[in-house]
Amino acid sequence: xxxxxxxxxxxxxxxxxxxxxxxxxxxxxxxxxxxxxxxxxxxxxxxxxxxxxxxxxxxxxxxxxxxxx
Numbered sequence: 001x002x003x004x005x006x007x008x009x010x011x012x013x014x015x016x017x018x019x020x021x022x023x024x025x026x027x028x029x030x031x032x033x034x035x036x037x038x039x040x041x042x043x044x045x046x047x048x049x050x051x052x053x054x055x056x057x058x059x060x061x062x063x064x065x066x067x068x069x
Contacts, residue, residue: 001031004044004053008065011040016065023063027051 010016017035020042025033029050034043044056057067 001045002048002053004042004046004056006042006044006057006060007040007068008042008060009040009068010065011035011037011042013037019063020060020065024056024059027056027059030056 008020011020014037017037020035021033024030024042024044027046029047030044031047032043032045035041036043042060046056060067
């Protein structure tokens with residue numbers, strides 16, 4: 001299991017939180033998604049054998065929350 005910390009500057013409300021936790025949480029290999037709205041941060045636990053960091057970042061972009069570099 002791996003842990004990923006992302007920052008997405010477009011996170012601003014509970015709707016954003018629900019969208020990210022719902023969509024990213026459905027990805028294969030993802031076991032935990034927690035969004036911190038004030039910090040615009042996302043914590044993800046995932047199985048690197050099932051999904052890569054790049055696939056998660058791409059999905060964040062596709063659902064409208066691009067990751068800050």
